[in-house]
Amino acid sequence: MIKCERTYPAPESLAKRQAYNEADVISRLKAIFYDKCYICGLKGLQDGVVEHLVSHKGNDDLKYDWNNLFWSCHHCNQWKNKRGFETDVLDCCHQNPEQHIMCIYDPRGNRVIVKPRDTEQSSVITARLIANVFNEPNTGIRINASSQRMQDLRREWNVFLKLLADYRKEKSAHRKRLIRARLSRTSAFAAFKRDYIREHQSEYKEFLEFVS
Numbered sequence: 001m002i003k004c005e006r007t008y009p010a011p012e013s014l015a016k017r018q019a020y021n022e023a024d025v026i027s028r029l030k031a032i033f034y035d036k037c038y039i040c041g042l043k044g045l046q047d048g049v050v051e052h053l054v055s056h057k058g059n060d061d062l063k064y065d066w067n068n069l070f071w072s073c074h075h076c077n078q079w080k081n082k083r084g085f086e087t088d089v090l091d092c093c094h095q096n097p098e099q100h101i102m103c104i105y106d107p108r109g110n111r112v113i114v115k116p117r118d119t120e121q122s123s124v125i126t127a128r129l130i131a132n133v134f135n136e137p138n139t140g141i142r143i144n145a146s147s148q149r150m151q152d153l154r155r156e157w158n159v160f161l162k163l164l165a166d167y168r169k170e171k172s173a174h175r176k177r178l179i180r181a182r183l184s185r186t187s188a189f190a191a192f193k194r195d196y197i198r199e200h201q202s203e204y205k206e207f208l209e210f211v212s
């Protein structure tokens with residue numbers, strides 16, 4: 001999860017309070033969230049949905065509140081609708097999630113570890129949600145969505161590590177630019193790669209400026 005900047009005013013269709021997923025809302029959300037799921041970081045969603053940060057059940061104010069609308073993949077939306085995540089997930093348009101949680105990909109175990117950086121309820125709950133959407137056990141109906149997500153993360157991870165290895169062999173400006181692009185907030189699974197650089201900053205000092 002990474003920081004996003006919400007734009008104003010709210011899309012016009014929300015004022016009618018009939019639907020929260022009309023075309024104007026969706027195009028604005030795609031732009032704000034860099035065409036990525038705000039929970040897992042998957043980019044270019046085929047199954048994107050309008051997600052309510054705080055559950056809107058029985059509350060029309062929350063249902064059509066522009067500040068409560070987010071962009072997610074169907075899989076993460078399903079997870080977020082489970083008990084325990086109705087409230088208190090970090091609002092990445094107001095807070096910088098990278099200051100509150102740490103996202104680690106463990107390629108050997110092929111699993112994701114998400115650690116809260118503080119004891120705030122929102123940090124703990126958000127860390128649990130993100131770990132769950134990746135690590136869901138391989139049983140039940142949503143197996144494919146979880147393992148698909150993990151495969152995409154692994155693919156992006158391998159590209160990223162290859163770029164870092166190439167850079168260590170020859171520290172060219174071109175190779176540095178390629179890595180910078182992979183560290184951009186707009187890139188797929190950005191939080192994992194950015195935290196990797198922070199965790200290995202003695203080796204990659206020159207990239208710290210791209211993750212601050």
Ligand SMILES: [Zn+2]
Nearest residue numbers: 037040073076
């Ligand atoms: Zn997702």
